[in-house]
Each structure stands twice: as structure tokens, then as C-alpha cells.
Amino acid sequence: MSRVARTYALPAAALLLLGSLSACSAPPSPDSTAALLATGLGNLDFSQVPLTGPGADTATADLGQALEPMGKIPRTVSLDSVAVDENSGNPKTATATLSTVWDIDATDTDWTYKTAAKLELDEKTKTWLVRYDPAIAVPGLAMGQYVARQTVAGKRGDILGEKGQALVTERDVINVGINKEGLEESRWPSSATALAKLVDIDAAAYEKRVAAAGPRAFVQAITLRNDKDQTITDAQFEAIPGVLVQPGSLPLAPTRSFARPILGSVGEATAEMVQESNGLVKAGDLVGLSGLQKEYQETLAGTPGYSVGIFDQQRKQVSTLLEAEPVDGADVETTLDRDTQTLAESLLVDSASDSALVAVRPSDGAILAAASGPATNAQNTALLGKYAPGSTFKVATALAMLRSGDTPKTIVDCPATTIVDGKSFKNYDGYPAAALGKIPLSEAVAQSCNTVFTAGALDVKAPALADAAASLGLNLDAATGAASFLGSVPDTSTGTEQAANGIGQGVDQASPLGMATVAASVANGATVSPHLVNLPKPAAAEGPKTPLSVAEAKALSSMMAEVVDHGTLKDLNKIPGKPIIGKSGTAEYDAERNAHAWTIVAQGDLAVAVFVADGSGGAQTAGPIVAKFLAGLR
Incomplete structure (x- = not known):
């Protein structure tokens, strides 16, 4: 048998009259259900959407968890059209086409895509039902998976001195802390206190941070320069049970004190900085906290990129949906010799x-x-x-x-x-x-x-x-x-x-x-x-x-x-x-x-x-x- 698709356009007046079809001989329109679906997707609430398969509570919970990592990024969902399949004059299925737009960053470029939802006619109740599938929200998304946006920072610019001397540039550091996962719980307090005394930080405060962190957490105590001025030996760290030393790099001056009041420092963004950045800075981002590093933050940091992907329950990335390459920061050139x-x-x-x-x-x-x-x-x-x-x-x-x-x-x-x-x-x-x-x-x-x-x-x-x-x-x-x-x-x-x-x-x-x-x-x-x-x-x-x-x-x-x-x-x-x-x-x-x-x-x-x-x-x-x-x- 031949299959013919019939598409219903959705002018504003028609949407106001959803469900008003008359004459028992005419098949019911799927428009009303499709409109409710678009609203439910936008609100992440399926309580008003007629569903087949998982119930409304399950669908709402699954999609809410799937999109929660996207935070408060603005998103809109609109219904484009509904296409009904006709089989010998007795329509059974339909497809709703939806458009989703995410205001993904501070630029004028949005993340826009289309998805399709399958609708099935319940002949007893004459009601069109949506077959729930997470892919109606995000292409390729499956039950139990989630979508996340990850910031991709560009290379931070250097602060240069007279004749191009590198005053602040990426230098080797070590991040030192307690790895709770590899240490018996009874030894958390003593190891935290011993490490705090070794690196000369507040022992009581650090012990509290270690106790409050999760049982598998790495609780950083301090970041130290990994250069000739490092006076604490590997043996001293290794003598404290549970201590983990991780290599890394940070934008640093030649020495800790070199022009510090002028050049400033770089560290994790404060909650206030995140709030005032209009989405440009996320928790955990490295930003200028003082001096020239703060004053020229936008110049030095450049423009961060991002990646939006689908992840499974083990936090393994399944696919990449969207990418924007970062723009590296520019150098700040000073006159200091x-x-x-x-x-x-x-x-x-x-x-x-x-x-x-x-x-x-x-x-x-x-x-x-x-x-x-x-x-x-x-x-x-x-x-x-x-x-x-x-x-x-x-x-x-x-x-x-x-x-x-x-x-x-x-x-x-x-x-x-x-x-x-x-x-x-x-x-x-x-x-x-x-x-x-x-x-x-x-x-x-x-x-x-x-x-x-x-x-x-x-x-x-x-x-x-x-x-x-x-x-x-x-x-x-x-x-x-x-x-x-x-x-x-x-x-x-x-x-x-x-x-x-x-x-x-x-x-x-x-x-x-x-x-x-x-x-x-x-x-x-x-x-x-x-x-x-x-x-x-x-x-x-x-x-x-x-x-x-x-x-x-x-x-x-x-x-x-x-x-x-x-x-x-x-x-x-x-x-x-x-x-x-x-x-x-x-x-x-x-x-x-x-x-x-x-x-x-x-x-x-x-x-x-x-x-x-x-x-x-x-x-x-x-x-x-x-x-x-x-x-x-x-």
C-alpha cells in the first residue's frame, strides 16, 4: 500500500483552536499534542503531555537530569510542523518537527538544531500520544545519558618586560594535597595536620576541609613552584600517608616576590567574579586576581572556547555535538627590566x-x-x-x-x-x-x-x-x-x-x-x-x-x-x-x-x-x- 504524508501548518489562530475539530468522521489532529510536547520540552515538564512508553514522571526526571549540567543556559523550543501518515484513510502515526535554540555564549551565534518526535494515535481515546525518547530534546541523546558544556580555555598571554623579557609565563608547579581515596579514614586528620605543618598553612582549617570533602576526593593543600627554590623534598611528602603530588603549570613571575604588587596573581575565579562575568567565567576558571593580571584579564585570557557533548553514566564522552575553538590571549608588554x-x-x-x-x-x-x-x-x-x-x-x-x-x-x-x-x-x-x-x-x-x-x-x-x-x-x-x-x-x-x-x-x-x-x-x-x-x-x-x-x-x-x-x-x-x-x-x-x-x-x-x-x-x-x-x- 502506498503511504502519503499530510503536513499541518500551525498558524497562531489554529493553535488557539487546538482540539476543536468536529465531525466524528474526521480524524483528530495531532496538533494539540505536538504543541503540548513543545511546551513540555521547553519547561522540562511532561506532566501535561500525553505519553506512551515511560510515564510523565519518568520522562521529566530523565530529561531534567540529562540537561542539568547545562546549567542556566537559555533555551527555547518551538514546534515547526506535524506530518501525519495516512494508511488507507486511517491515520495511525505522525511526526512532530521541533526547533531548539540555545543561547550558548555571549556572542550572537546560537546553537540551533531540529529534532523529530513520534506520535501514535490511541484509537480508543482518539488521543495522540508522544513516544518519549530523550533524542527529541537533543539529537543522539539516550536514556541515562547527559549533555554538558565544557569550557576550553585558550593559552593565557604572557606579561613581558623590557625588550620582550618573559616576566610572567607558564612555569612548572606541583599541586600538593591529601588523596582520601588512598588513605584509611582514621588517618585523614593526622595526615592533613602533618601536611599543613610541612607546607606552612593553617592546620586546623585544612583538616576541616579534608574532613568535609567526599571520601574519594583529592583535597589540595597548596600549589608550589617546581624549581630550584623548592625546599621541600619528595621524601618529606612521601613520609606523610595519603599525600599526592600532581605536576601542573601556572602563569608565574620569575620569583614569588618579583614585582608582585604590580604584576598581580592568577587563581580560581571567585563566586563574585563568576556572577559578574555574564557567562564568560565559570567556577574553577583561572583568572587574574590582582595587579596587571586582573586589570588586563580580557587581553591576557583571550576568548574561551567550549565543547558540548553527550556523556554516559561513567562520565565518558559518547559524542561531540558542538565545538568552538578558543582564541588565545595576547601578551601585555611592559617597560619593567x-x-x-x-x-x-x-x-x-x-x-x-x-x-x-x-x-x-x-x-x-x-x-x-x-x-x-x-x-x-x-x-x-x-x-x-x-x-x-x-x-x-x-x-x-x-x-x-x-x-x-x-x-x-x-x-x-x-x-x-x-x-x-x-x-x-x-x-x-x-x-x-x-x-x-x-x-x-x-x-x-x-x-x-x-x-x-x-x-x-x-x-x-x-x-x-x-x-x-x-x-x-x-x-x-x-x-x-x-x-x-x-x-x-x-x-x-x-x-x-x-x-x-x-x-x-x-x-x-x-x-x-x-x-x-x-x-x-x-x-x-x-x-x-x-x-x-x-x-x-x-x-x-x-x-x-x-x-x-x-x-x-x-x-x-x-x-x-x-x-x-x-x-x-x-x-x-x-x-x-x-x-x-x-x-x-x-x-x-x-x-x-x-x-x-x-x-x-x-x-x-x-x-x-x-x-x-x-x-x-x-x-x-x-x-x-x-x-x-x-x-x-x-
Whole structure:
């Protein structure tokens, strides 16, 4: 016998009239059942769908479990058509064609496919029944199987330094933990405690994590670098029952402390990151948690790919339904020089207080080193510290005085003390008596006479002082390509506050980067805008209202040369090489005269700032660090 297929189209009006067929001679339409099937598939609920074979509860449970690993990925199901087979005028079966669309990722590309469902006519009840088959939801899906989407990460980009040096790249690690499956339950607590003590983590917290994990779980304790600095031996791990050491790799810097506050770290995404990512980040994904790794996460990570497949109850993949290749991340190129940064960090490692060393190349503003110490301090003091700059700020005050008509040879008055609105300002203990009284402005800079620059700040007024600071790159918004602060000098100060501002106390603030930029601008003969990131290229910085001129820089340089020749930094004149210019600074920050110590210098195409939060004086505490740094670069 011949078989003829008849297809029923489904306009909206027809769907509203489902089940309204009349005349007992006309065969019932399968449209109503097919529409209920589309709704049931969309809702994962077959309670309203007439079924043959497995019951509604079984079908609902099976399909719910099968699609549960797909999570909350949006999915829509629509009915395309119903085709009824006619056999000698007595229809028995029909086929419903359905379209399913998954909004599988953040792009405009969806996962779309068609499936077919078999319908059978129950002649007693004149009802069309759906024969349940998981393949009506996903092609090829069988009972007891499930569908899952797996993220496929691309290769994470590196963070590069000067001349393409690999600062952060994939390096070997070991993941160490307790494998509960291979250990008797009674020994879980003792092994967890022993491992925690060996790798120096909280033993009580780790023991609780081990106890709470499943009986077959591997409970990671720590990830360690697998290099020459690894001090725990294989024998020590093997001596603890149940310890498992698994090799792996992570994006890491050359050492644990290398530029850590700047480069940042990579780890598993937090719940908050997953929620805020709009589906781009999944639990367990490795993401940037801090520093440049976090700031440039999208650049470094690229675009993850994915694979959608069918899996059996043993979690073995049966088939692949959909694949999207990942796009590897791009490198972030910085200006940091590995050897220069390593040297800077080595000079701060034993610092008893917050400290920093920043090196800037005056010719192009490249930040070659930005070290923050001591190593136990996670703060990015080098780029973000906000401290009174002390007498190093007198370079800015001197510039404002030059612009008011003074020259390095102008005779200024340097009394031992001066009174401003009832507040006494005096020179530092040990100020040379021979440099008191009438002296050239250049000598006031060389010997760091406070009373000259408090008076000078009052004479030029706050707007001119703030403008001079900006001309030296200090009082501007940073455009380094990383989180940075240069400095802040108000243009509204008066009286004692303005006098104190002139000697870098009062309400002036600067970072070590900012003060290195001051020295770099003088050495460059023009305002320097420091930068740390080359690619992706950061937005350009807005320059000062009054750029530093070559003549101004030359005058400042000549006075800063006298600081090294015979002034407060005369110990630096023994360092070989090109002439050094500089300025020391001490900023008392409490009533007990505890002080920040500063030194800024420039030699050739290098400008350096050293800061120590608790020091005995700029020349005494920061100066020797500068000397070791310059000598160490040779």
C-alpha cells in the first residue's frame, strides 16, 4: 500500500483552536499534542503531555537530569510542523518537527538544531500520544545519558618586560594535597595536620576541609613552584600517608616576590567574579586576581572556547555535538627590566618599614623598576604610595621661584628659624652654620635650607607652586597603564600650610613614582609622563598647563648638581660614570619627629627615587640605597 504524508501548518489562530475539530468522521489532529510536547520540552515538564512508553514522571526526571549540567543556559523550543501518515484513510502515526535554540555564549551565534518526535494515535481515546525518547530534546541523546558544556580555555598571554623579557609565563608547579581515596579514614586528620605543618598553612582549617570533602576526593593543600627554590623534598611528602603530588603549570613571575604588587596573581575565579562575568567565567576558571593580571584579564585570557557533548553514566564522552575553538590571549608588554627590578627588590628586602625604589628612563618615561619593600608587604608603595615628599619637593618650589624672577645665583636669606603665623619653622639638626644668612639660591638647594623655601612658597603663592609641581610631572593624573598615583599639591593653601607645602610637608603628597618623575623631568629637559604598559597602549596623559622648559630644567639641574657636589648627597659624587644630580628629603610625620626618608637622583638616562617610611634622614637612609643601586647597575 502506498503511504502519503499530510503536513499541518500551525498558524497562531489554529493553535488557539487546538482540539476543536468536529465531525466524528474526521480524524483528530495531532496538533494539540505536538504543541503540548513543545511546551513540555521547553519547561522540562511532561506532566501535561500525553505519553506512551515511560510515564510523565519518568520522562521529566530523565530529561531534567540529562540537561542539568547545562546549567542556566537559555533555551527555547518551538514546534515547526506535524506530518501525519495516512494508511488507507486511517491515520495511525505522525511526526512532530521541533526547533531548539540555545543561547550558548555571549556572542550572537546560537546553537540551533531540529529534532523529530513520534506520535501514535490511541484509537480508543482518539488521543495522540508522544513516544518519549530523550533524542527529541537533543539529537543522539539516550536514556541515562547527559549533555554538558565544557569550557576550553585558550593559552593565557604572557606579561613581558623590557625588550620582550618573559616576566610572567607558564612555569612548572606541583599541586600538593591529601588523596582520601588512598588513605584509611582514621588517618585523614593526622595526615592533613602533618601536611599543613610541612607546607606552612593553617592546620586546623585544612583538616576541616579534608574532613568535609567526599571520601574519594583529592583535597589540595597548596600549589608550589617546581624549581630550584623548592625546599621541600619528595621524601618529606612521601613520609606523610595519603599525600599526592600532581605536576601542573601556572602563569608565574620569575620569583614569588618579583614585582608582585604590580604584576598581580592568577587563581580560581571567585563566586563574585563568576556572577559578574555574564557567562564568560565559570567556577574553577583561572583568572587574574590582582595587579596587571586582573586589570588586563580580557587581553591576557583571550576568548574561551567550549565543547558540548553527550556523556554516559561513567562520565565518558559518547559524542561531540558542538565545538568552538578558543582564541588565545595576547601578551601585555611592559617597560619593567628584569635585572633592574631584581636589583631594586634586593636592596629593599631587609627594610624594617614600608619602602620603595622606582627607576624611570627620562628620554621616554619608561618605568624600568618599581620595587616595593619589604617582601612581606603586599602594598604597591612604589606606584600608589601617598606620602609627604619632604625636601625633595624643594625642586618644585625652586622652579616656582625661578618663574617668579629668581635665578640660581639670586641671594636669598636663610635664617636658622622663621615664624609664620605663630608657627616656627627651622632647619634640620646639623644644618651647616656656614650656609646660614645670605646665600645663593643654589646653595639653599644644596644644603636644603628650610627657611628659604617656606618663605619662597609664601611669596609665589599656592597656584604657582601647584603649577610648578605639575610642570615636573608630579601634580598630574597618571597614565602609566596600571593603577598609579603621582602626587597632589593644592592650589588653595595659605599661611602655615602653604609654608609647609614649600618644604614638602603640609598637605603635599607624592608617590615614589611621582618623585622619580620629578628627577626624570629635570634630566629630560621637559615634562615626563611615566608609563609602565606599552601594549595595549594606554590612553595618553593630559600634560601640564605650563610645560617645563629647557632653560628651567637646566637651572634646576645645575642646582641639583651642587647637592651631589658638596651638599647633602655629597657621598654620591664618588660613584663613577656620568654626572649625578639629586635632592635628599626628610619629612617628619608625627610629634616625636619620626620621619620619611627620600632621595631622588638622575644619572645619564636614568632617574631614581628611593623612599623609606621610617628613616633617620633622606641622605642617611635613602642615599646609601641609591648609591648601591647605581653601582649595582654597572
